[in-house]
Amino acid sequence: MSVKQISVFIENKKGKLAEATRYIADHNINLKALSIADTQDFGILRIICDEPAAAKEALMNGGYITTVTDVLAAAISDTPGSLASILEVLSEANVVVEYTYAFNSSKAGAYMIFRVDDNQAAAAALAGAGIKTANQEDLF
Amino acid sequence: MSNYYQPEIECASVEELKKIQSEKLVAQVKRVYENVKYYRDLMDEKGVTPDDIKSIDDLHKLPFLTKADLRDAYPYGLLGTDLKNCVRIQSTSGTTGRRVVAFYTQKDVDMWEECCARAVMAVGGTNEDVCQVAYGYGLFTGGPGLNGGSHKVGCLTLPMSSGNTERQIQFMRDLHATILCCTPSYAAYIGETLKDMGLTPDDIDLKAGIFGAEPWTEAMRRDIEKSLGIKAYDIYGLTETSGPGVSFECEEQTGMHINEDHFLPEIIDPETGEVLPEGSKGELVFTSLDKEGFPLLRYRTRDICVLSRKKCSCGRTLIKMSKPMGRSDDMLIIRGVNVFPSQIETVLLNEGYSANYLIEVDRANNTDTLDVSVELTPEQFSDTVKDLSAKEKSLANAIKTMLGINPKVHLVAPKTITRSEGKAVRVVDKRKLHD
Numbered sequence: 001m002s003v004k005q006i007s008v009f010i011e012n013k014k015g016k017l018a019e020a021t022r023y024i025a026d027h028n029i030n031l032k033a034l035s036i037a038d039t040q041d042f043g044i045l046r047i048i049c050d051e052p053a054a055a056k057e058a059l060m061n062g063g064y065i066t067t068v069t070d071v072l073a074a075a076i077s078d079t080p081g082s083l084a085s086i087l088e089v090l091s092e093a094n095v096v097v098e099y100t101y102a103f104n105s106s107k108a109g110a111y112m113i114f115r116v117d118d119n120q121a122a123a124a125a126l127a128g129a130g131i132k133t134a135n136q137e138d139l140f
Numbered sequence: 141m142s143n144y145y146q147p148e149i150e151c152a153s154v155e156e157l158k159k160i161q162s163e164k165l166v167a168q169v170k171r172v173y174e175n176v177k178y179y180r181d182l183m184d185e186k187g188v189t190p191d192d193i194k195s196i197d198d199l200h201k202l203p204f205l206t207k208a209d210l211r212d213a214y215p216y217g218l219l220g221t222d223l224k225n226c227v228r229i230q231s232t233s234g235t236t237g238r239r240v241v242a243f244y245t246q247k248d249v250d251m252w253e254e255c256c257a258r259a260v261m262a263v264g265g266t267n268e269d270v271c272q273v274a275y276g277y278g279l280f281t282g283g284p285g286l287n288g289g290s291h292k293v294g295c296l297t298l299p300m301s302s303g304n305t306e307r308q309i310q311f312m313r314d315l316h317a318t319i320l321c322c323t324p325s326y327a328a329y330i331g332e333t334l335k336d337m338g339l340t341p342d343d344i345d346l347k348a349g350i351f352g353a354e355p356w357t358e359a360m361r362r363d364i365e366k367s368l369g370i371k372a373y374d375i376y377g378l379t380e381t382s383g384p385g386v387s388f389e390c391e392e393q394t395g396m397h398i399n400e401d402h403f404l405p406e407i408i409d410p411e412t413g414e415v416l417p418e419g420s421k422g423e424l425v426f427t428s429l430d431k432e433g434f435p436l437l438r439y440r441t442r443d444i445c446v447l448s449r450k451k452c453s454c455g456r457t458l459i460k461m462s463k464p465m466g467r468s469d470d471m472l473i474i475r476g477v478n479v480f481p482s483q484i485e486t487v488l489l490n491e492g493y494s495a496n497y498l499i500e501v502d503r504a505n506n507t508d509t510l511d512v513s514v515e516l517t518p519e520q521f522s523d524t525v526k527d528l529s530a531k532e533k534s535l536a537n538a539i540k541t542m543l544g545i546n547p548k549v550h551l552v553a554p555k556t557i558t559r560s561e562g563k564a565v566r567v568v569d570k571r572k573l574h575d
Contacts, residue, residue, distance in 0.1 A: 005523065007521070007522075007523035009516060009521050009551075009553055010553070011552055011553050011556065037524075037525045038525075039525055039528075039529060041532075041550045041551060041552070042528065042550075042551055042552070042553075044523055044524070044525060044528070046523060060518075063553075063554060063555060064553075065516055065517075065518050065521045065553065065554060066518075066521070067518075067521050067522065067523055069523045098524050098526070099524070115523065115524070
């Protein structure tokens with residue numbers, strides 16, 4: 001149970017993010033969710049979109065360094081403490097979370113995206129706690 | 141004020157100097173031809189025998205030595221005597237290929253220290269002075285050279301080495317140091333630290349400084365002189381010939397007197413190798429006239445400068461060289477360390493990066509900065525900042541291991557490093573090092 005995330009290397013310079021997102025738009029890639037991690041020198045743009053394979057190819061053709069990672073999408077309810085509950089389950093299962101960000105789909109509702117060190121262990125732990133995780137096709 | 145360590149040499153007539161040089165050269169060429177197979181082969185190849193060298197007028201007949209020869213002959217190929225006669229090595233930083241390891245007999249060490257003693261006396265040093273040596277000690281020639289020179293003059297020597305600036309200033313004040321020896325950028329930094337500590341030049345007893353191992357400008361000289369309340373003097377040297385003290389400034393501060401009784405200078409056209417007349421700008425070449433351990437003949441320094449025999453008000457007759465005005469190769473001097481871009485390239489390739497990189501050297505707060513930008517390859521990309529930061533750090537460490545100086549490493553996107561004619565522009569030196 002995982003979804004495909006595309007990561008793009010972007011230099012931390014004026015206009016670079018605009019340039020990349022414009023490029024993505026020009027190639028008809030519809031961003032469903034994204035997060036940006038940045039350092040002084042560079043940023044990593046992480047994207048969830050409906051056609052990850054096509055998106056990756058388009059980005060690579062444009063000279064962007066990209067990589068596809070399997071990340072976990074866990075359904076989250078619109079109530080206080082729901083994120084804490086998920087993180088507690090993962091922590092108890094000794095799963096290390098690298099980063100997380102939110103995803104909202106008109107079709108499937110709200111999810112949190114998790115980049116973890118062990119997708120299978122994480123999915124199993126969440127299933128055991130009654131927390132739903134999604135596949136790529138569940139989201140679009 | 142005219143203080144000479146060896147006036148019979150420093151103020152000898154040009155004829156006397158040439159006579160000494162010729163005698164030493166003839167003997168040195170014979171010795172090298174007998175003892176150094178590497179150079180003998182070069183001479184044989186050129187069809188020159190020791191008998192062809194009768195005076196310094198025949199110097200041009202000898203083959204050149206270059207950094208490449210030092211690499212080929214590393215480590216013992218240019219050794220001029222049995223290893224058992226050697227008592228010391230000094231070395232530059234760098235890889236096997238770029239590292240210079242020079243051997244010294246006791247006589248070589250004494251000669252080197254005498255050269256530095258001439259420099260210490262030329263700035264007014266006597267046995268009543270307290271000389272603070274804040275050059276690095278160890279393999280680097282700066283500390284040991286000036287330390288030895290200071291001893292020979294009889295100064296009370298403070299062997300501080302570089303760094304720990306507040307402690308430097310404390311010793312400087314408590315022990316009333318009068319002469320400071322270090323790199324010019326470190327001198328400027330000490331000046332700033334003094335100010336930051338709420339002190340003025342009146343709070344210290346320094347009167348002179350001997351600064352070298354890296355290029356510096358007249359503007360820097362004025363700043364240092366003002367911030368420390370001293371006269372700042374230049375000193376020049378290279379590990380290949382001995383270390384600092386190959387040439388030194390006197391009170392006139394208009395170029396450096398070459399200790400030409402030991403180091404015979406020439407200026408050549410770096411393209412053709414042709415010897416140029418006095419006063420021409422070209423590449424400086426040195427012949428060690430009496431080194432035993434590492435006797436380099438016609439060694440091409442790659443430093444571009446001008447020689448002048450114009451009469452000097454200090455009374456010394458030793459020929460003067462200008463501050464180096466540049467290099468005829470791509471060597472950079474960063475924080476006193478000789479750096480070749482190819483060294484950084486080697487590290488990048490070893491670490492799996494492309495050869496598309498940019499080296500930027502600048503000077504901030506009187507300290508050289510080294511920034512290395514390198515294009516990331518798709519294989520190296522990761523979606524986590526942790527991984528990429530670790531890559532930057534590990535690359536910085538590898539460069540530090542190679543050069544001995546800490547760079548800032550920047551990973552950049554592919555094809556972002558400017559290319560001219562398809563080749564990446566590799567070095568940008570933003571420092572203003574030459575007037």
